[in-house]
Each structure stands twice: as C-alpha cells, then as structure tokens.
Amino acid sequence: MIDPKKSGGILQSTSKRVRMIFSVMASPNRIDILRILNSKGPLTYSELKSLAGFKSKKESGKFAYHLRKLLRQSLVALNKSERRYTITNLGKLVLSLARQIEERSIIESGxxxxxxxxxxxxxxxxxxxxxxxxxxxxxxxxxxxxxxxxxxxxxxxxxxxxxxxxxxxxxxxxxxxxxxxxxxxxxxxxLGMPVFDIQEMLTNVDNIDNGAQGLFFKSGQTIFAESLLLNALPKDVADSHLSGDIHISNPGIWSLLPDTIFFNIKELIEDGIDLKGKFLGVSRLATIKTLDNLMSSLSMIVSLASKEASREIIMDGLVQLCAKHAKNVTELEEKLVAALVTSSTSSKYTKEPTLVSFRIELGAEPKLVGAILNAYKNYVKMTPVPQVGLIIDYSAGKVSDVSQTISEIISIGGKVLFSKDETSYSGITRIKAKNSTSSINLQSLTINLPRLAFESNKDETYFRARLALLMKPALAAMSLRKKDISDLTRRGLNPVLAANTQYMQRSSVGLVVNLVGLKEAVFNILGYSDDKEGRDIIYKVLQTAVDVAEKKGKEMGDSVIVTMTESDGIARFSSLDGDKYGKMSVLKSLDTEFYSQGVLVLASEMDSLNAKSEKIADANKTAKILNGGLLVQLRFERDSKVEEIKKAIEKAGDLVGSFRPSKDVPICGNCGFKDEKLFEKCPSCKSPYIIS
Known part of the structure; x- marks a missing residue:
C-alpha cells in the first residue's frame, strides 16, 4: 500500500518544482542564456556573459543572479574541471517548451x-x-x-x-x-520537386546504388535543371531541347562542371595540388619521394579530380612517373592495384560515374607498361563495373605489343580505347593549347539529325541549311556555359581545376557539338542509297557542320569541334520522333534499336575487311572530315574468346586510327559477382538478377 501522506508529499514537491521551473522561464534573459548554451556551448563564464549581452561591470551582478537561478533548477550545469557551463537535458526540454508556447500563442492570437x-x-x-x-x-x-x-x-x-x-x-x-x-x-x-516525387524516390530507394548521396544528387540536379531550362538558357535553345531537336545531357550540372578534362598527372603530382582552403579534410601530401608516396597521391588525385567533371578525366604521364619512382615491376604492380582499388569511388553525377582514364603510350618502357596493364587487369577482376579506364596510344608502338593482356582485360569488362592521338574514352579529340598540358571539353550537346531530315521534305540542301541554323544558337548557349563554369571555377567551386590547370587563362576549352543518326537521316529519311552518291551527301553534311562550327567559333573566340560519338539522348530522340511523326515512320528509318552513334564494326566482320573495304574507307574519311573525333566501336559477342579478341584488335589497329573494343560481361545485380560464364543464375548468391 502507498502511504497517502507520502504520496501527497511527492505531488506537492513535484508541483513546487514545476512552479519553480516556470518562474525561471518567465525571464527573457534566462531563456536567452539557455538558447546560447544550446547553440554554442560549452562556454566559460566570461564567454557566456558576453554573448548574453551583459557586457558592462554594472550588469555583472544581474547576470550572476540569472545564472544561479538556472543552476539551482538544474537547467544549466557547470563542469568544474573545465570551468565551462552547458545546458542539461532538462534545460533543452524547457527551451523546446518555451518555443512551442511562443508559436502557439502567436497562432491563437488571430x-x-x-x-x-x-x-x-x-x-x-x-x-x-x-x-x-x-x-x-x-x-x-x-x-x-x-x-x-x-x-x-x-x-x-x-x-x-x-x-x-x-x-x-x-x-x-x-x-x-x-x-x-x-x-x-x-x-x-x-524551384523544387513535388511532394509525390520525393515520396517516390524514397519508395524506390532500393534502385539508388549510390546511397544517400544518390538521393541528394538526383534532387539537387532536378532543381538546377529546372533553373537552366526556365531562366539560364535562351528560350529558343531550351525549346529545341524540350522538343527533341537537340539534347542537353546532364542539365542539372550544365553550368557547374565541365564534361571532360585532360590532365598531366606527372605535373599535378610533382608540382603538388594546391587546394588552398578547400577540402580541409583531405591530407596535404609532402614531396613525392617513394613509390608509396606516389600511390597515395595517385589515389587522392583520382578521387578529387573526378569530382570536377561529369564524364571523364584523362590523365597522361603515368608511365613516366612510375619509371621515376618504381624500383621493380612486381612492387609497382601490387601497389598500383591497391591505389586503383582505393580510388574506385568516383563521383556519380550522372547515370554512369565519372570515368578516370590513364593514357598509356606504347614504344617505351615495355616492362613498366606491362606491369601497369597487369595491375589494371587485377583491378577489373575485383570491380563489377570499373570506374577507371585505359587509353592505349599506339602512335609509336604496335597493338600487338600489348594485345594479349588487353584482350584478357576486355574479356572481363575492362574499359579500353586504342588511339593514335590524344583522345578521350568517348572518342573525342583533345583541344590542344599553347603552353598548356591540360584542356577541357564541354560536350553535352547533341543534334538530332533524323528530326531535321523529317522536316526537310527530302531536300538535302534544305536539310543542311536547317543544320546550320540550329547550330548557331546552340553554340552561343555553349559559349555562355563556358563563361558560367569559368566564373564558378574561379570563385572556388572546382578548386583542383582552378588551381592546377589555368585553363581559363590559356583558352584550352573546346565546345563540342555531337551528331547522331546521320546515316538514318540521309539514307532512310532523305531517301539516298548507300552508294557513292549517298556517301558524298554524308560527307557534305559533315563538312557543313564543321564549316559552321569553325566560323561560329572564330566569331565567339572559342574552339569549336564537331564529333560523332555516343549520346545519352538517342533513346529520347527516337521516342519523341515516334510521337511526332508516327512510330512506324521512325522504325522504318532505324537500322538498329536506336539512331546510330559513330561507327559500329562487328568483330565477326574483321576477317573480311581490309584498308580498301567500304566500311573502313568510309570510317577513315569521316574521321578525317570531323575536327573533333569519331567513335569507332569494335563490338564482340558475349561468348568471344581471348584469342578471337586478340586477333580482331590487332587487325583493327592496322585499319583505323582510333577504336574502342566493347563486350558485354554479365554481372549479378544482387551481389556484384562477375564472370563471363554467368548466365541465368548467380552461382554465388543464387539470384536471377543478371545485368550486362
């Protein structure tokens, strides 16, 4: 049984305690002290007194009185060893209650x-x-x-x-x-997102493969994309994008980041990255003296640089650096694998993460090159979808020098491009600038050539005139983009780019216009045959685009190049054109599932091809007319063996100046297991969710 007298005494004591706390809350000064400690504490006596506004000697007694009241009711506590005051949990509760009372009284006032x-x-x-x-x-x-x-x-x-x-x-x-x-x-x-869209993102969070960062990127880019299309772009360019005449990739980061950056990693590491006051959580490394120092710097540079481009970072000079610091190839291979694994968390601003590619020149240091390739092969084995790639420059060497190892890399899903020039993985040639080893490509603009053909009434001259008219405002918008990125970079948004490339001062920025669906436009829509006359029309279209680009570039003071490479807009183009002109009209114009991108060569065709073959001659002439690069893809079947890959890439190296081998490699979408023998079910986790 509970003694009623004791129970009454407890209630009376509790009631008195509550009254004392409410009396403390009656003073604005004491509430201010609680607010200050809650936001800035722990504080010394003098710090708290000054922040609370009791600055004169006459007010010292008044401050001491209020502080004693708070201490007696256990709303504030004193750490005697540090002589600092903090707010207690009870003090936080009282402060929260005071806020609620204040807000409710405002609402009830009418x-x-x-x-x-x-x-x-x-x-x-x-x-x-x-x-x-x-x-x-x-x-x-x-x-x-x-x-x-x-x-x-x-x-x-x-x-x-x-x-x-x-x-x-x-x-x-x-x-x-x-x-x-x-x-x-x-x-x-x-600008923002509807409540429903936010709820949908959270409902489908299992489809986000980049954690909370993926949610932040997606929602943030939605806002910046809306701002771009509503206010930043000229209305005619925004409308061209929305209607499907052109495609702007990654509109959410259009005015914030460049697409592709070419760096010389040797200069970056030896000169040291100057981050100034940015990324204060990143270690500042001393001069590189050992291979361990080099690999630590390499991982850091890959991670930092990938945050400042949406598509790709191309790094030159790795072989020279390794030659300077590696004592033997075995040690280099082991430590480079570790460095690549450590750095394989590149930023993911788009559907695909930013790719970091190392340009490897053949013809010198064959043992070092071999060690680098072996290290990359081991990295690819461990990584379901590699975020590091290789650009093999064979201008001073032969593909056959490295074909065995590269074939093994391709067979397990490695990302490799062969080129005789300084080229990105997407096939775009680097803009060369005087006194600069770094340059930038702004390449997120693609023109829908089939759309222009549909609206040209089978008139080739009118088709080329429409192309020229569309390119001019699009390039003007790209020039504005360059200015926006330069300004934000100068002000600290991209610190590695600003401090270490000086690209703004050296004018090493290239504006890139990409063309897709050229063969569909000329052969299937304008009605020309795939013969000499038809191919001559294709060359005329390309020459028109290049001429307009160069003329407009001179007017704007920019380097403008035209390319034929891949674009994330082709599915969108096909869908919009199907809605506008009828799905059957679009299907009749397609040679493959979507509009063509660059040139596709099937590996199974290689035995029958030579330098005079129509497909090879056409690809080489197209590449010669274009001033920005042509992506030639060498496609392998899923079950292609290493020897077949080796034979095909060696022959391709003799026929074209630049090509990218590609082979679908199955990956378990549940656990990340990767094996070329993976078919209907993962042997590791038994999941049927297999992706390529």
Missing part, C-alpha cells in the same frame, strides 16, 4: 503568421512581398505594390490556417500570370 523557408514563424508583412518582387523579379515599384495588394486581399479572403512562404509565392506567381507578366513570374518561380 493574426496571420508565415512559416518561412529559413525555419522561423513571423507575422505576415505585405512589405516583404513588395521587397521580394523588386529585388528578385526586378519589378517596377508601382507594379510591385499593385501585385502585392491583390495577393494580400486573396490571403485574407482564403483565411488559410497554415500560411507558408511557398504558398505566398504561388499566389504571387498566379497573379503575375493573370496580369500577363510571364517573364517576371519565371524569375520568381520557386
């Missing part, structure tokens, strides 16, 4: 209050709408006052119980549209 985007609740003030209209939308004051008056009338008319900053902005934009002020509305539009 006035209109706004929940703002900076996490506060404030009394509605129409003057803030006027200020926002003038400051953000550049409205004349008189018009801003007129719009605000109408918005204010609507707010009081609707008597909404939960008034927020975003709701007021919706009303303002609605009134602006009703009065015909669309341009002002676009400047004031609130």
């Amino acid at each position: 006035k209109m209050y706004v929940r703002t985007s900076h996490e506060s609740i404030e009394e509605f003030n129409s003057h803030k709408i006027i200020q926002s209209l003038v400051r953000e939308g550049s409205l004349p004051l008189e018009l801003a006052q007129k719009i605000t008056e109408e918005v204010e009338n609507r707010i009081y008319k609707y008597q909404t119980t939960y008034l927020t900053g975003s709701l007021i902005r919706e009303m303002v934009n609605s009134v602006l549209l009703e009065h015909g002020h669309e341009e002002y509305r676009n400047k004031l539009a609130r």
Whole structure:
C-alpha cells in the first residue's frame, strides 16, 4: 500500500518544482542564456556573459543572479574541471517548451503568421512581398505594390490556417500570370520537386546504388535543371531541347562542371595540388619521394579530380612517373592495384560515374607498361563495373605489343580505347593549347539529325541549311556555359581545376557539338542509297557542320569541334520522333534499336575487311572530315574468346586510327559477382538478377 501522506508529499514537491521551473522561464534573459548554451556551448563564464549581452561591470551582478537561478533548477550545469557551463537535458526540454508556447500563442492570437523557408514563424508583412518582387523579379515599384495588394486581399479572403512562404509565392506567381507578366513570374518561380516525387524516390530507394548521396544528387540536379531550362538558357535553345531537336545531357550540372578534362598527372603530382582552403579534410601530401608516396597521391588525385567533371578525366604521364619512382615491376604492380582499388569511388553525377582514364603510350618502357596493364587487369577482376579506364596510344608502338593482356582485360569488362592521338574514352579529340598540358571539353550537346531530315521534305540542301541554323544558337548557349563554369571555377567551386590547370587563362576549352543518326537521316529519311552518291551527301553534311562550327567559333573566340560519338539522348530522340511523326515512320528509318552513334564494326566482320573495304574507307574519311573525333566501336559477342579478341584488335589497329573494343560481361545485380560464364543464375548468391 502507498502511504497517502507520502504520496501527497511527492505531488506537492513535484508541483513546487514545476512552479519553480516556470518562474525561471518567465525571464527573457534566462531563456536567452539557455538558447546560447544550446547553440554554442560549452562556454566559460566570461564567454557566456558576453554573448548574453551583459557586457558592462554594472550588469555583472544581474547576470550572476540569472545564472544561479538556472543552476539551482538544474537547467544549466557547470563542469568544474573545465570551468565551462552547458545546458542539461532538462534545460533543452524547457527551451523546446518555451518555443512551442511562443508559436502557439502567436497562432491563437488571430493574426496571420508565415512559416518561412529559413525555419522561423513571423507575422505576415505585405512589405516583404513588395521587397521580394523588386529585388528578385526586378519589378517596377508601382507594379510591385499593385501585385502585392491583390495577393494580400486573396490571403485574407482564403483565411488559410497554415500560411507558408511557398504558398505566398504561388499566389504571387498566379497573379503575375493573370496580369500577363510571364517573364517576371519565371524569375520568381520557386524551384523544387513535388511532394509525390520525393515520396517516390524514397519508395524506390532500393534502385539508388549510390546511397544517400544518390538521393541528394538526383534532387539537387532536378532543381538546377529546372533553373537552366526556365531562366539560364535562351528560350529558343531550351525549346529545341524540350522538343527533341537537340539534347542537353546532364542539365542539372550544365553550368557547374565541365564534361571532360585532360590532365598531366606527372605535373599535378610533382608540382603538388594546391587546394588552398578547400577540402580541409583531405591530407596535404609532402614531396613525392617513394613509390608509396606516389600511390597515395595517385589515389587522392583520382578521387578529387573526378569530382570536377561529369564524364571523364584523362590523365597522361603515368608511365613516366612510375619509371621515376618504381624500383621493380612486381612492387609497382601490387601497389598500383591497391591505389586503383582505393580510388574506385568516383563521383556519380550522372547515370554512369565519372570515368578516370590513364593514357598509356606504347614504344617505351615495355616492362613498366606491362606491369601497369597487369595491375589494371587485377583491378577489373575485383570491380563489377570499373570506374577507371585505359587509353592505349599506339602512335609509336604496335597493338600487338600489348594485345594479349588487353584482350584478357576486355574479356572481363575492362574499359579500353586504342588511339593514335590524344583522345578521350568517348572518342573525342583533345583541344590542344599553347603552353598548356591540360584542356577541357564541354560536350553535352547533341543534334538530332533524323528530326531535321523529317522536316526537310527530302531536300538535302534544305536539310543542311536547317543544320546550320540550329547550330548557331546552340553554340552561343555553349559559349555562355563556358563563361558560367569559368566564373564558378574561379570563385572556388572546382578548386583542383582552378588551381592546377589555368585553363581559363590559356583558352584550352573546346565546345563540342555531337551528331547522331546521320546515316538514318540521309539514307532512310532523305531517301539516298548507300552508294557513292549517298556517301558524298554524308560527307557534305559533315563538312557543313564543321564549316559552321569553325566560323561560329572564330566569331565567339572559342574552339569549336564537331564529333560523332555516343549520346545519352538517342533513346529520347527516337521516342519523341515516334510521337511526332508516327512510330512506324521512325522504325522504318532505324537500322538498329536506336539512331546510330559513330561507327559500329562487328568483330565477326574483321576477317573480311581490309584498308580498301567500304566500311573502313568510309570510317577513315569521316574521321578525317570531323575536327573533333569519331567513335569507332569494335563490338564482340558475349561468348568471344581471348584469342578471337586478340586477333580482331590487332587487325583493327592496322585499319583505323582510333577504336574502342566493347563486350558485354554479365554481372549479378544482387551481389556484384562477375564472370563471363554467368548466365541465368548467380552461382554465388543464387539470384536471377543478371545485368550486362
């Protein structure tokens, strides 16, 4: 049995304790002290006194009185060893209660209050709408006052119980549209995602393979993409993208990051990366003296540099660095594998992670080259989808020098491109600049040639004229993009790029226009046969594009190149054209599943090809006309053996100047197990989820 006397005493004691706490809350000064300790504590006596506003000697007694009250009620505690004051859990509870009482009293008063985007609740003030209209939308004051008056009338008319900053902005934009002020509305539009889209992202989180970072990238890029298409791009260019005349890849990072960067890694490492005050959590490495130092620097550079490009980083000079610091090839091979594994967490701004490619020159240091290739092969074995690639420069060597190891790499899903020039994995040639070993490609713009052909009424001259007309505003938009990226880089957004390439000062930025669907446009839509006359039309189209690019480049003071390489817009182009011209019309124009990208050569064809073969001669002439590069893909069947791959790449090296071998390698989408013999079910986890 509980003694009633004792029970009453406990209740009385508790009631008194609550009254004492409420008396403490009655003082704004004491609430301020709790707020300061909650946000900035632990603090010394003098620090707390100064922050609380008791700065004069006369106020010392008053401050001491308030602090004693808080200590006696255990809302604040003193750490005697450190002589610092902290807020207790009870103090945090009291502070939270004070906030809730303050907000509820505001709401119950009957006035209109706004929940703002900076996490506060404030009394509605129409003057803030006027200020926002003038400051953000550049409205004349008189018009801003007129719009605000109408918005204010609507707010009081609707008597909404939960008034927020975003709701007021919706009303303002609605009134602006009703009065015909669309341009002002676009400047004031609130960018973001619908609640439903956020919920869908969380519902389908199992499809996000980059953790929480993937969610942040996707939602953030949605906002920046909306801003680009609504305000940053000229309207005609934005409309061309939305309608399917052109495709802008990665609009969410269009104005923030370049697509491809060429670095000389030897210079980066030997000169040292100057990060200034950025990435303070990244180690600052001393001068490179040992192979261990070199590999640590290599991992760090790969990781940091990949954050500053959306497509690819190409690093030159690895062989020379290894020659300087490696004592034997066995040690180099072991430590390079470890460095690649450590660095294989590249940033993923797009569907595919940023690829880091090392350019390896054949013809010198064959043992070192062999060790690097073996290290890469071991890395590929351990990595389901490699984020590091190789560019094999065989201008001073032969493909056969490395064909055995490269064939083994290709058979397990390695990413390799052969080239006799400085080229990226996507097949785009580097823009060379005087006194600079670094350069940038801005290449996220693709032109839909079948769309132009559909609208040219089978008139080849009109087709080329439409191409020229479309390229001019697109290139002007690319030039604006270059200025935006340069400005943000200079201000610290891309610190490695800013401090270590000096590309802005040396004008080593190339604007790239990519063409897709050329054969479908000329042969299947314009109606030419795949013969000498038809191929001559193809060359005329390419020459027109190059001429317009060079002329427009001179006008803008930029290097402009034209390429035929892969694009993530081809599926979108086919879908939009099917909706506009009929799916059957598009299907009739297709040679493969989607519009063509570059040149595709099947490995099974190689035995019947030579330098005079139509396909090879056509590819070489096309590459010669284009001033930015042609992607030639050498496609292998899934069951191709190493010897077959070896034979095909050696022959391709004799026939074309640049080509990329590709072979689908099955991977378990559940556990990441990778093996060329993987078919219907994973032997490791028994999952049937097999991807290529």
